Amino acid sequence: MFGWQGKALRINLSNGLVRTEVIDEALLADYVGGCALAKQIARLEDISAQNNKLILASGALTGTAVPTAAFCGLASYDQIREDVTCCSLLYHFGPELKACGYDVLIIEGKASKWSYLFITEDKVEIVPIEPELSPLETERVIRGKFKKWYSNDIRTLCIGKAALMRSALTGLVTDGLLVNRSGRFGQIFAEKRLKAIALRGTEEIKLAKPSQLQQLVTDMLDSFREKKQTFFEAIHAKFVKIDLPLLWEIHHHGIEKRACFACPIACLHTRKNKFLPNFTVIFCFARLLGIDRQEDAERLYNLCIDLGIDPVGLSLAARCLLELEAAGKIAKSHFRLGNTAGLMQLLKDKKAIIHKGNVGLAKEYGLEAECENLLNIINKQWEQIFSNIENFSEKRQVLNALGLCDYALLIFPYADLIKAFSFVTGKELDKTFLLAGNRA
Amino acid sequence: MIDPRHYRMRVDTNKCTGCRHCEMACSMVHNQDKVNYHRARIRVIALEDRFLPLIAGPYVSETEECASKKLVQIGDKVYDQCILCRASCPNKSIFKEPDSGIPLKCDFCAFREEGPACVQVCTSGALEIIKIEEEVEEI
Numbered sequence: 001m002f003g004w005q006g007k008a009l010r011i012n013l014s015n016g017l018v019r020t021e022v023i024d025e026a027l028l029a030d031y032v033g034g035c036a037l038a039k040q041i042a043r044l045e046d047i048s049a050q051n052n053k054l055i056l057a058s059g060a061l062t063g064t065a066v067p068t069a070a071f072c073g074l075a076s077y078d079q080i081r082e083d084v085t086c087c088s089l090l091y092h093f094g095p096e097l098k099a100c101g102y103d104v105l106i107i108e109g110k111a112s113k114w115s116y117l118f119i120t121e122d123k124v125e126i127v128p129i130e131p132e133l134s135p136l137e138t139e140r141v142i143r144g145k146f147k148k149w150y151s152n153d154i155r156t157l158c159i160g161k162a163a164l165m166r167s168a169l170t171g172l173v174t175d176g177l178l179v180n181r182s183g184r185f186g187q188i189f190a191e192k193r194l195k196a197i198a199l200r201g202t203e204e205i206k207l208a209k210p211s212q213l214q215q216l217v218t219d220m221l222d223s224f225r226e227k228k229q230t231f232f233e234a235i236h237a238k239f240v241k242i243d244l245p246l247l248w249e250i251h252h253h254g255i256e257k258r259a260c261f262a263c264p265i266a267c268l269h270t271r272k273n274k275f276l277p278n279f280t281v282i283f284c285f286a287r288l289l290g291i292d293r294q295e296d297a298e299r300l301y302n303l304c305i306d307l308g309i310d311p312v313g314l315s316l317a318a319r320c321l322l323e324l325e326a327a328g329k330i331a332k333s334h335f336r337l338g339n340t341a342g343l344m345q346l347l348k349d350k351k352a353i354i355h356k357g358n359v360g361l362a363k364e365y366g367l368e369a370e371c372e373n374l375l376n377i378i379n380k381q382w383e384q385i386f387s388n389i390e391n392f393s394e395k396r397q398v399l400n401a402l403g404l405c406d407y408a409l410l411i412f413p414y415a416d417l418i419k420a421f422s423f424v425t426g427k428e429l430d431k432t433f434l435l436a437g438n439r440a
Numbered sequence: 441m442i443d444p445r446h447y448r449m450r451v452d453t454n455k456c457t458g459c460r461h462c463e464m465a466c467s468m469v470h471n472q473d474k475v476n477y478h479r480a481r482i483r484v485i486a487l488e489d490r491f492l493p494l495i496a497g498p499y500v501s502e503t504e505e506c507a508s509k510k511l512v513q514i515g516d517k518v519y520d521q522c523i524l525c526r527a528s529c530p531n532k533s534i535f536k537e538p539d540s541g542i543p544l545k546c547d548f549c550a551f552r553e554e555g556p557a558c559v560q561v562c563t564s565g566a567l568e569i570i571k572i573e574e575e576v577e578e579i
């Protein structure tokens with residue numbers, strides 16, 4: 001098999017049983033990877049609030065050197081929405097899952113004590129760990145067990161203390177980077193007493209048409225190099241149009257550029273090795289919460305990293321709180337628009353109703369329509385960046401299944417990304433899949 | 441084609457984004473039909489505040505002068521990589537094939553018309569091939 005590894009790893013945290021399973025080739029051909037595959041496997045597994053399984057599925061191209069092929073889907077059952085839900089993991093976790101020799105990871109059961117999973121190409125360990133650790137401390141503890149040369153290639157996905165507060169905002173942190181919209185997934189980690197997943201693999205990915213792929217990747221990167229300046233100027237112009245001064249304040253103060261695996265764009269930023277909020281988070285903080293000062297936004301984001309809180313979910317929930325207060329449905333809290341300290345105080349209080357999350361609050365207080373509206377504002381803003389891309393929503397679903405970033409659409413011809421799929425896997429993408437996007 | 445005796449790789453850690461494309465490219469051109477960054481002769485090491493792409497210097501005979509030295513820029517200063525990491529040493533093998541244990545040494549992609557694959561894919565400008573004439577700060 002080319003591109004895919006063709007294997008799933010099933011781990012039962014209750015009894016420690018580990019099994020490698022062959023993935024049906026027809027399933028891979030039909031659902032390809034990422035969220036489409038993760039959600040379909042979740043359905044086949046009869047995922048429910050009771051069995052509470054977590055399904056991770058790499059994109060078909062993830063880890064193959066195709067530009068931006070870094071992504072991985074994570075699906076679980078959302079008890080509030082009563083449906084399967086999926087978020088996309090960025091940075092370097094997906095490629096490492098492939099390097100461990102798997103496309104899919106299925107985690108079931110519940111550990112008897114707080115633990116993390118350490119997975120390599122030939123072993124799986126369930127290792128006890130302190131639940132109180134912050135995500136960054138967790139990463140340090142896991143890496144600290146090995147020599148630098150070895151630990152350099154360990155990739156992690158962790159939760160923080162928010163999980164112990166049973167917060168619906170509990171998000172995931174991968175190698176120090178908060179995963180947007182991962183709220184609730186962290187809660188499922190917590191229900192399983194799963195503090196983290198750490199991966200380190202040395203397996204290769206076989207390529208169907210290596211020389212064509214090499215040529216295509218080189219051409220894509222050459223053209224990126226040529227168009228780089230215009231590309232960044234065009235992006236800049238789009239952001240200027242959105243009128244978000246906070247974005248420039250945050251991203252132009254002594255920062256380092258960071259990239260997901262195989263990504264030449266490098267839209268991520270760090271300062272002193274700590275990640276800074278990205279576009280979506282800055283948009284949410286500024287537009288939903290009225291936080292428009294650089295220090296405030298960064299303080300709040302750092303607290304999110306420390307506690308392991310999904311910053312997008314937090315923004316939605318905080319805005320819902322304000323709406324509820326305005327409607328007189330709940331008592332007034334310390335938090336007002338633009339009041340970062342009040343919001344941080346709320347977050348640290350485990351009894352605060354903000355921890356019910358936006359979906360929980362909306363359901364309890366009948367605020368579903370407003371909540372949906374807020375989500376639409378964020379999604380529309382994102383879509384606006386891609387307004388010149390025809391059929392953007394369908395194309396982004398296909399890219400998700402391939403494990404590629406939305407930004408790839410702004411710089412690389414869509415046809416090249418599809419071509420990469422056939423050079424890597426030796427197969428053609430099904431026409432109906434291309435049209436319908438994510439079948440899930 | 442590049443003769444490693446007359447060229448050095450200049451590594452600007454200020455520009456490295458940690459994307460690991462260089463590792464993938466190196467592994468691809470040396471392994472033909474598969475990718476695996478554990479088979480690369482360049483490895484991107486995460487330091488406290490930056491990424492350091494390390495290249496495993498090619499072997500040289502005892503009588504030959506070390507041809508593998510890289511120049512590494514950290515902040516405003518350019519250093520000789522030998523002070524930073526043994527991986528660049530032409531007499532030691534630090535990077536090894538994960539299964540066979542065969543040492544992996546940079547060959548400057550001498551078999552490629554286009555030159556080093558890692559430089560070709562590094563769009564951030566962190567890797568650059570330069571002629572060895574520049575002044576280097578030796579420690």
Ligand code: SF4
Pocket residue numbers: 068070090091258259260263264265266267268405406407
């Ligand atoms: S553009 Fe940004 S989010 Fe997308 S792959 Fe690159 S670094 Fe990651």
Ligand code: SF4
Pocket residue numbers: 455456457458459460461462463484491493561562563564565566567
């Ligand atoms: S390709 Fe360039 S920017 Fe990316 S990790 Fe290698 S040296 Fe750094």
Ligand code: SF4
Pocket residue numbers: 465466480481482495496545546547548549556557558559
């Ligand atoms: S010059 Fe060639 S062999 Fe050396 S590290 Fe770069 S890609 Fe690998």
